[in-house]
Amino acid sequence: MEYILEMEQITKEFPGVKALDQVSFKVKKGEIHALCGENGAGKSTLMKVLSGLYPVGSYTGNIVVDGKRAEFRKIRDAENAGITIIHQELALVKDMTVGENIFLGREPKKWGTIQWDSLYFEAAKWLKMVGLNMKPDTITGSLGIGQQQLVEIAKALSKNTKILILDEPTAALTESEVEILMGILNELRSNGVSCIYISHKMPEVFRLADQITILRDGQTIKTVNKHEVVEDDVIALMVGRELTERYPRVAHDPKEVVLEVNNYSVWKEDNPQQKVIDNVNFTLRRGEILGIAGLMGAGRSELVMSIFGAYEGRWEGTVKIEGKTVQLKSIKHAIKEGLALVTEDRKRLGLVLDMDVKKNTTLPNLNKVSRFGTINENEEIKASDKFVKELRTKTASLETTVGTLSGGNQQKVVLAKWLMSNPKVLILDEPTRGIDVGAKYEIYNLMNQLVENGVAIIMISSELPEVLGMSDRILVMHEGSFARELRYEEATQENIMLAATGGK
Ligand SMILES: Nc1ncnc2c1ncn2[C@@H]1O[C@H](COP(=O)(O)OP(=O)(O)OP(=O)(O)O)[C@@H](O)[C@H]1O
């Protein structure tokens, strides 16, 4: 049997959107097959069709798994056929233990009672497989996004999976977690498991994949062998045009200090004895992009969340905005003082998923679109439409529910909402996570434009090329302190990594 999976002429429509248009997609046994395409190209939708989330009858076309016609009515049917999907947005239950999550709905039972000892014993085994040495009774919500992702993979492995689908699995992983994952996938491949890998990170795709299929606007553009193409070929197939430059660096001319943070410490939300940020000092100037690099868990997000008034844990220190000491007690207060924060976790602080694009964009900006307390709908439309155009957000209309947008397009709405608040200081925490290469470029251009207009930007990013490509100055965080400050001229991947890992 050459192909373990054949999807033929798959068409899937939503009201007003043809998400998939006669898509063909074939995967061989024991290969890693990357699925690439811009935000909204249809990658996740195709995988939802395959994994039974969209049941037979809700799309047209054929699916053949291992030579047999597959008609999945529910997710469980697909799982029984050996297909497991790990979704783009994490789906673990936060207040359950890691072990409970791994065996959710499949708990080992005897006489109808759950066998907790054996559940946790088995769970520990799978956790080890993905390099997690935590206790299986750890509460899932206390883990970082990266670790939760690895738990999802452990869960997938614990099912007898023949085709493993990973929808942007490394978006939130640290370098070492990515290494672990790559190792696991290579091992699965040699055991004959097929893997469908969705990622916007070209280096990863090229490192891992055997075959690459490119989707654009809901259609299959081409399937290519990794060895027969280079990154730029794939990007050109994705965006339908040449993209010569990845980072639009322009020389900025930083002005006066707008944000000054002194003797700043932050304690953990869930462990008030432990510091996550230990007495840091930094300044930010109008018209500059300050990059903050560091490994996941170094405290970067806690630092900016706490400055923004969005962190529950205790903090201490002084924050000055334009020379004036402020005591930011809440998000609302921070916005009023001219701060804006685009968070890494869009579900938690970013979006109201069941509201439309327009409302999500204007939500923190109601004063800008209302007069005497009433919302001017025309203003609201005009303002949100501007950003949909500038960021090329793929949405059927401004009234489309945000939850139905593709992952990358949701991220664009988060950005739009904060860009609109016209802040003095814009803090971006992993701003381009899950965003395709073309749209990244547009976001970088927009950042430059804002900086030119006098905004100061702090950008936290785990993608070193992005930090190097866009920052005027880089602070490298290591275990809650700034280990090093680098001007962009002197910064390299090597000296950033060295400082981030505690090297001298
Ligand atoms: N439940 C839904 N209701 C309406 N439209 C939807 C729904 N799910 C997806 N779409 C639309 O279908 C198109 C394809 O979306 P999909 O999520 O498959 O894109 P994607 O390739 O995974 O993009 P990304 O890289 O941003 O994750 C988009 O235009 C999206 O808005």
Ligand SMILES: [Mg+2]
């Ligand atoms: Mg997607």
